[in-house]
Amino acid sequence: MKYLFTLIIAILGGFLARLYMLRRDYRQYPSYPQGWAIHLFLGFIGGSIGAIIVPALLEGEYSAVSFLLLAASQFREVRNVERQTLSAMESTEMVKRGTAYIEGIARVFEARNYLAIWVALSVAVTSELLVGLGWWRTAVCGVVGVLLTVVLVRLMQGDKISDIATVELTDFRFEGALVVVGETVMMNVGLPDARKVYEERGLAAIIRPNGPNAKATLANLGQMQAIAHDVSSMIGVYMDVGEQEFIPMVRRNPSVGSLHVLMVASEKDEAAFLEAIRRVPVLEGAIRKPLTSAAGKLVD
Numbered sequence: 001m002k003y004l005f006t007l008i009i010a011i012l013g014g015f016l017a018r019l020y021m022l023r024r025d026y027r028q029y030p031s032y033p034q035g036w037a038i039h040l041f042l043g044f045i046g047g048s049i050g051a052i053i054v055p056a057l058l059e060g061e062y063s064a065v066s067f068l069l070l071a072a073s074q075f076r077e078v079r080n081v082e083r084q085t086l087s088a089m090e091s092t093e094m095v096k097r098g099t100a101y102i103e104g105i106a107r108v109f110e111a112r113n114y115l116a117i118w119v120a121l122s123v124a125v126t127s128e129l130l131v132g133l134g135w136w137r138t139a140v141c142g143v144v145g146v147l148l149t150v151v152l153v154r155l156m157q158g159d160k161i162s163d164i165a166t167v168e169l170t171d172f173r174f175e176g177a178l179v180v181v182g183e184t185v186m187m188n189v190g191l192p193d194a195r196k197v198y199e200e201r202g203l204a205a206i207i208r209p210n211g212p213n214a215k216a217t218l219a220n221l222g223q224m225q226a227i228a229h230d231v232s233s234m235i236g237v238y239m240d241v242g243e244q245e246f247i248p249m250v251r252r253n254p255s256v257g258s259l260h261v262l263m264v265a266s267e268k269d270e271a272a273f274l275e276a277i278r279r280v281p282v283l284e285g286a287i288r289k290p291l292t293s294a295a296g297k298l299v300d
Contacts, residue, residue: 002055003054003055003058003128005127005137006051006054006055006124006127006128007051007052007055007124009123009124009127009138009141010047010050010051010054010120010121010123010124010127010141011044011047011048011051011120012047013047013119013120013122013123013141013142013145014043014044014046014047014048014050014051014116014117014119014120014123015040015043015044015047015116016145016149017043017047017115017116017119017120017145017148017149017152018039018040018042018043018044018046018047018112018113018115018116019040019043020149020153021112021115021116021149021153022036022039022040022043022112039109039112042075042078042113043112043113043116045071045113046075046113046114046116046117046120047116047117047119047120048120049068049071049117049120050116050117050118050119050120050121050122050123050124051120051121051123051124052064052068053065053068053121053124054121054124054125054127054128055124056068058128075110075113075114076110078106078109078110078113079106079107079109079110080106082105082106082109082110083102083103083106086102086105086106087099087102090102093229094232094237094239094241095228095229095232095233095237095247095248096225096229097225097226097229098221098222098225098226098229099222100220100221100222100223100225100226100283100285100286101222101225101226101229101283103285104281104283104284104285107284108156111156112156115149115152115153115156118148118152119145119148119149119152122144122145122148123141123144123145126140126141126144127141158281158282158284159281159282160278160279160280160281160282161207161227161277161278161279161280161281161282162278162279163282164209164210164213164214164217164218164282165207165208165209165210165214165218165259166207166208166210167205167206167207167208167274167277167278168205168206168208168274169203169204169205169270169273169274170182170204170205170206170260171204172186172198172202172204172262174189174195174198174199177189177190177195179195179198179202179262181204181206181251181260181261181262182206182253182260183253184251184252184253184260185251186249186251186260186262187245187249187262189245190245191245194245194246197238197246197264198264200268201238201264201265201268202262202263202264203262203263203264203265203268203270203273204260204261204262205260205261205273205274205277206258206259206260206261207227207258207259207260207261207277208256208258209257209258212290213288213289213290215257216257216288216289216290217282217286217287217288218252218257218258218259219252219257219288220283220285220286220288222283222285222286223282223283223286224250224252224259225250226280226281226283226286227250227259227261227277227280228247228248228249228250228261228263230276230279230280230281231248231261231263231273231276231277231280232248232263234272234276234279235265235266235267235269235272235273235276236265236266236267237263237264237265237266238264238265238266239264246264248261248262248263248264249261249262249263250262261277
C-alpha cells in the first residue's frame with residue numbers, strides 16, 4: 001500500500017490524457033461507443049504500465065520493469081488492428097482514403113498509447129518526489145499531467161496544407177467533353193447532363209507549394225488522395241454510387257508542381273471549399289525534404 005496514491009493518480013493521469021486525445025471529428029473514426037471503449041481501455045493499460053514502472057524501480061524489481069516494457073511493445077499490434085479496420089471500411093467510402101492515409105491514422109492511434117504511458121510515468125515520478133506535501137502533492141501532479149498532455153498533443157500535431165502551400169479558387173472550363181483546370185486536363189465528362197451539373201455546382205482550386213520541399217510532398221499520390229477524401233468528408237460530395245464522373249479529382253501540374261482540385265460539392269460554398277482544402281493534414285508518410293540533401297540543394 002506504500003505506493004497506492006502514486007499508482008492511482010498516475011493511472012488516472014494516463015487514462016485522462018488518452019481520453020483528451022480521443023476526439024471524434026468529420027472522419028467519424030473511432031466509432032462511438034465501441035471504438036471509444038477499445039481505445040480508452042488501451043489508455044488505461046498504458047497508464048497502468050507508466051504508473052507501475054516507478055514503484056518497480058524504487059523497489060529494485062528490474063525484472064518487472066523489463067516485463068512492463070515488453071508489454072508496452074505490444075501496442076504495436078494496435079497499429080495492425082487499426083489498419084485492418086480502416087482497410088475493411090474502405091469499401092464503404094464514397095471517396096477512398098487511400099493506403100497512405102490509413103497508415104497515418106494507424107500510426108497516430110499507436111503513438112497516443114505511448115503518450116499515455118509518458119504522462120502516467122511523469123505523474124508517478126512527480127508523486128514520489130513530493131511525498132509528504134499533502135494536498136500540494138495532488139495539485140502539482142495534476143498540473144504536471146495537464147501540462148505534459150498539452151505539450152505532447154501539440155508536438156504530435158503535424159502540418160496542414162495551409163502550412164506548406166497557398167490555396168486559391170480558380171476557374172474550370174470544358175473543351176469538348178474534357179474538363180480543364182488551368183492547363184491541366186482533369187477528366188472526360190461525356191454526358192451532357194453531367195457537364196451541366198459541373199457548370200452549376202462545380203468548384204475548382206489550385207494548391208501552390210511554398211517551396212521545393214512542399215512541392216515534393218504534394219507530389220505524393222497518397223497526399224493527393226487524402227485531399228480528395230477529406231474535402232469530400234468536410235463539405236460533402238454530389239454523387240451516388242457508380243457515378244464516376246462526379247468523383248473529386250486531384251491532378252498535378254508537373255511543370256510547376258501545383259495541384260488542381262475539382263469536385264462537385266453537395267453545397268456550392270466557395271469559402272468552405274477552400275477552408276476544407278487548407279485543413280487537410282499533411283501525411284507523415286508523404287513528407288519529403290529534398291533540400292536537406294546535397295543533390296536537392298543543387299537542383300534548387
